[in-house]
Amino acid sequence: MEQANTEHSHGLEMDPQVEYSSSKLGMWLFLGTEIMLFGGLFAAYAIFRAKYPEMFLEQHQELNREMGAINTCILIFSSLTMAIAVTAIQKGKRMMSAILILVTLICGLGFGVVKYFEYGAKFAHHIYPDTSIFFSLYFMMTGLHMLHVFIGLIVLGVLMVLTWKGTFNEKYSTPVELGGLYWHLVDLIWIYLFPLLYLIG
Amino acid sequence: MSEHSHSEEHHVTSYKPYFIVWVILMILTAVTVYVSYLDFGTLNIVIAMVVASIKATAVALFFMHLKFEDKITWLFAIFPLVLLFLLISMTIVDTFTRITP
Amino acid sequence: MANHAVATNVYVPFLEKKGILSWLYTTDHKRIGILYLISVSFFFLIAGIIALLMRIELLTPVSDFVSPHTYNVLFTLHGSLMVFFFIIPGLAASFGNFLIPLMIGARDVAFPKLNLGSYWIYLLGTVIVLIALFQPADTGWTFYTPYSATTDTDVILITLGVFVLGFSSILTGLNFIVTIHKMRAPGMTWHRLPLFIWASYATAVLQLLATPVVGITLLLLIAERSLGVGFFDPAKGGDPVLFQNFFWFYSHPAVYIMIIPAMGVISEIIPVFSRKPIFGYKAIAYSSLGIAFISFFVWAHHMFTAGISEVAATIFSFLTFLVAIPTAIKVFNWTATLYKGSIELHSAMLYALGFIFLFTIGGLTGVFLGALAADIHLHDTYFVVAHMHYVMIGGTVMGFFGALHFWYPKWFGKMFNEAVAKLAWFLVFVGFNVTFFPQFFLGVQGMPRRYATYPEEFESLMSLSTYGSWILGLGVLIMTVNLINGLFNGEKAPQNPYGSLSLEWQIPSPPPHENFEEIPHVTDWPYGYGKKKEVDA
Numbered sequence: 001m002e003q004a005n006t007e008h009s010h011g012l013e014m015d016p017q018v019e020y021s022s023s024k025l026g027m028w029l030f031l032g033t034e035i036m037l038f039g040g041l042f043a044a045y046a047i048f049r050a051k052y053p054e055m056f057l058e059q060h061q062e063l064n065r066e067m068g069a070i071n072t073c074i075l076i077f078s079s080l081t082m083a084i085a086v087t088a089i090q091k092g093k094r095m096m097s098a099i100l101i102l103v104t105l106i107c108g109l110g111f112g113v114v115k116y117f118e119y120g121a122k123f124a125h126h127i128y129p130d131t132s133i134f135f136s137l138y139f140m141m142t143g144l145h146m147l148h149v150f151i152g153l154i155v156l157g158v159l160m161v162l163t164w165k166g167t168f169n170e171k172y173s174t175p176v177e178l179g180g181l182y183w184h185l186v187d188l189i190w191i192y193l194f195p196l197l198y199l200i201g
Numbered sequence: 202m203s204e205h206s207h208s209e210e211h212h213v214t215s216y217k218p219y220f221i222v223w224v225i226l227m228i229l230t231a232v233t234v235y236v237s238y239l240d241f242g243t244l245n246i247v248i249a250m251v252v253a254s255i256k257a258t259a260v261a262l263f264f265m266h267l268k269f270e271d272k273i274t275w276l277f278a279i280f281p282l283v284l285l286f287l288l289i290s291m292t293i294v295d296t297f298t299r300i301t302p
Numbered sequence: 303m304a305n306h307a308v309a310t311n312v313y314v315p316f317l318e319k320k321g322i323l324s325w326l327y328t329t330d331h332k333r334i335g336i337l338y339l340i341s342v343s344f345f346f347l348i349a350g351i352i353a354l355l356m357r358i359e360l361l362t363p364v365s366d367f368v369s370p371h372t373y374n375v376l377f378t379l380h381g382s383l384m385v386f387f388f389i390i391p392g393l394a395a396s397f398g399n400f401l402i403p404l405m406i407g408a409r410d411v412a413f414p415k416l417n418l419g420s421y422w423i424y425l426l427g428t429v430i431v432l433i434a435l436f437q438p439a440d441t442g443w444t445f446y447t448p449y450s451a452t453t454d455t456d457v458i459l460i461t462l463g464v465f466v467l468g469f470s471s472i473l474t475g476l477n478f479i480v481t482i483h484k485m486r487a488p489g490m491t492w493h494r495l496p497l498f499i500w501a502s503y504a505t506a507v508l509q510l511l512a513t514p515v516v517g518i519t520l521l522l523l524i525a526e527r528s529l530g531v532g533f534f535d536p537a538k539g540g541d542p543v544l545f546q547n548f549f550w551f552y553s554h555p556a557v558y559i560m561i562i563p564a565m566g567v568i569s570e571i572i573p574v575f576s577r578k579p580i581f582g583y584k585a586i587a588y589s590s591l592g593i594a595f596i597s598f599f600v601w602a603h604h605m606f607t608a609g610i611s612e613v614a615a616t617i618f619s620f621l622t623f624l625v626a627i628p629t630a631i632k633v634f635n636w637t638a639t640l641y642k643g644s645i646e647l648h649s650a651m652l653y654a655l656g657f658i659f660l661f662t663i664g665g666l667t668g669v670f671l672g673a674l675a676a677d678i679h680l681h682d683t684y685f686v687v688a689h690m691h692y693v694m695i696g697g698t699v700m701g702f703f704g705a706l707h708f709w710y711p712k713w714f715g716k717m718f719n720e721a722v723a724k725l726a727w728f729l730v731f732v733g734f735n736v737t738f739f740p741q742f743f744l745g746v747q748g749m750p751r752r753y754a755t756y757p758e759e760f761e762s763l764m765s766l767s768t769y770g771s772w773i774l775g776l777g778v779l780i781m782t783v784n785l786i787n788g789l790f791n792g793e794k795a796p797q798n799p800y801g802s803l804s805l806e807w808q809i810p811s812p813p814p815h816e817n818f819e820e821i822p823h824v825t826d827w828p829y830g831y832g833k834k835k836e837v838d839a
Contacts, residue, residue, distance in 0.1 A: 295547065300612070
């Protein structure tokens with residue numbers, strides 16, 4: 001995330017070990033922030049589900065369980081490829097890592113495509129964020145998640161190009177690791193969204 | 202790989218554990234989808250959340266290497282969950298103990 | 303100067319480089335601190351002027367100076383600018399940036415570029431809000447639904463601005479936590495850290511983990527207005543009180559984002575000017591964390607009359623009393639530090655003493671308000687306004703002014719006029735009390751807040767309060783002029799004018815670019831005053 005400061009080069013470079021552990025701690029702190037950001041939506045979900053169980057039970061039928069399941073599989077698989085990509089670059093296998101990041105990226109795109117069709121189907125049925133509390137939640141939660149997927153895709157794209165060009169190696173791969181952490185969080189949040197919205201309603 | 206002195210830094214694992222975790226995640230996904238077609242009443246949500254939490258824990262521990270991180274990272278990984286629990290539980294306490302006229 | 307043996311590095315103060323770009327692209331934490339300082343001071347003065355306008359309107363019982371709608375707009379602006387643009391980033395971001403690396407013996411924060419990014423995001427937020435000023439909202443700084451979801455004024459823009467600011471706050475907090483964990487100089491153990499660092503750490507945790515909740519809340523409010531989402535709309539099955547639950551889940555901890563750094567400042571100033579070791583170091587240090595932790599458990603005490611359940615209200619009322627414990631621990635320890643000290647009434651010390659006095663009043667009246675039964679009567683009256691200002695001005699602003707006077711020589715390498723500073727302090731202190739003490743009485747007598755007009759029976763207290771605001775305004779004006787004048791005409795500041803033992807005073811004023819010639823090896827805590835061996839540099 002942070003490269004050595006170039007403005008005044010003498011003496012300001014951090015010890016690589018410190019820089020590495022700092023960057024990782026920073027990323028974990030950021031993930032904590034993300035959890036709290038989604039936390040508000042989870043809290044809203046808990047309240048309204050307890051308040052209107054019938055509405056949730058009835059309206060979640062409108063969601064496409066198969067598509068949700070497919071997307072879950074896609075994301076979990078992309079998490080796998082990303083995890084391996086990180087280990088690969090740490091072992092110095094540059095090409096393998098770049099290709100795995102590319103696979104992760106394609107999975108992310110696939111997730112977006114499925115989501116696109118899902119949203120399209122909802123709009124075709126005249127279901128919008130203001131249709132009901134349940135669909136407000138559905139659109140806000142998946143929408144915010146989708147935003148994170150998009151950001152993740154950009155991050156992955158940059159990482160792939162840099163890995164391809166050989167910026168990272170077994171000695172320095174911090175950005176790949178941080179990007180991986182972020183992508184896993186996107187997966188992790190979906191792991192909760194999927195049953196909450198698609199399965200139990 | 203035997204990066205001995207700072208083993209908690211750059212913990213390079215082999216690829217095999219990732220595949221095991223992945224298989225477990227896929228099985229759990231199948232389980233949770235299957236269970237959703239059965240009717241256990243309120244138990245459904247409990248099962249779904251327990252399964253999701255196992256999956257999330259697996260992702261955090263192995264994919265995200267939380268298993269190899271230091272105490273501070275653990276602290277900041279868990280503390281938000283405590284706060285989240287607090288936010289949800291106290292908001293629920295408020296909402297469902299109101300006396301509506 | 304202590305660097306007689308050094309030949310390689312020539313001392314260049316960090317302020318040396320000129321040109322606007324050298325500021326906007328700087329990654330030097332001290333310069334970023336100055337950028338924050340200028341920005342927050344600007345908003346403090348703007349919001350202060352708005353407050354004076356409001357007080358002029360309240361001079362007489364009728365609405366003669368501004369219309370009631372304008373008055374609503376004014377208090378919304380005053381509140382949101384003060385809270386989100388001045389107090390929250392005020393001490394935490396400006397002095398936090400300047401002091402944290404200096405105090406822990408580091409050359410910079412952990413992520414200097416991210417730090418600059420935080421400032422740019424802050425700037426972006428201010429730009430959005432300045433645009434929003436052309437169509438100002440009238441909701442009050444809390445943006446409560448359902449009114450904020452239905453009013454015709456432009457709520458989206460100002461909430462968007464606050465949302466963006468939240469990002470800046472989160473990233474700053476993140477940066478500071480990592481810095482304090484990873485960048486401490488050798489020998490700088492946790493129990494040798496200056497107390498301001500402990501305070502900053504607690505603050506940073508709050509910034510990091512509470513801010514995203516208000517982020518999502520404001521996002522939902524924006525979605526409510528733009529997409530028709532109905533979480534807070536009873537007509538759609540939503541719950542307006544839910545907004546308040548979410549809002550205060552952040553905004554109560556935010557109160558401590560505002561006050562804990564000020565407590566850290568006081569803990570630095572008092573031992574230096576008492577020439578005594580700080581009493582109860584660990585108690586003060588851990589009470590900062592304690593306050594931060596408890597602050598997450600008390601949010602609903604802002605909502606006792608909003609229709610929350612009695613069960614919840616009782617729980618929250620009880621929990622609220624707990625906050626008083628770590629706060630009182632701090633006050634007792636400061637007082638114990640003063641006891642039998644050889645006290646020097648420097649202007650910074652005066653502000654610190656003002657803090658203890660006023661914050662104690664503010665804190666104790668907070669306990670009244672936290673008591674469920676009393677709050678039902680006092681809620682949304684001037685009592686709340688007075689309490690809030692005793693905590694925010696009497697606490698945070700006093701701490702901010704104290705910090706300004708205390709670290710001014712270090713930061714700018716110049717001295718201000720001490721006699722004028724004392725005069726300004728006197729006016730601020732007197733003016734503040736004349737302005738806000740009457741408001742306690744107004745509140746108990748039942749005068750509600752946020753009205754442009756009031757019954758004639760309140761006129762004497764109301765106009766007294768307005769006169770007080772003029773004294774306060776004059777004090778702040780004199781202080782500002784004095785400090786700015788010092789920049790141009792002040793004497794050169796010595797390295798360590800107060801004989802402080804903290805690391806930032808052991809290097810030249812202003813500090814060179816990378817702070818330390820050599821990273822120091824710390825062998826002791828910074829509060830060992832009054833020992834025989836101590837010889838000032």
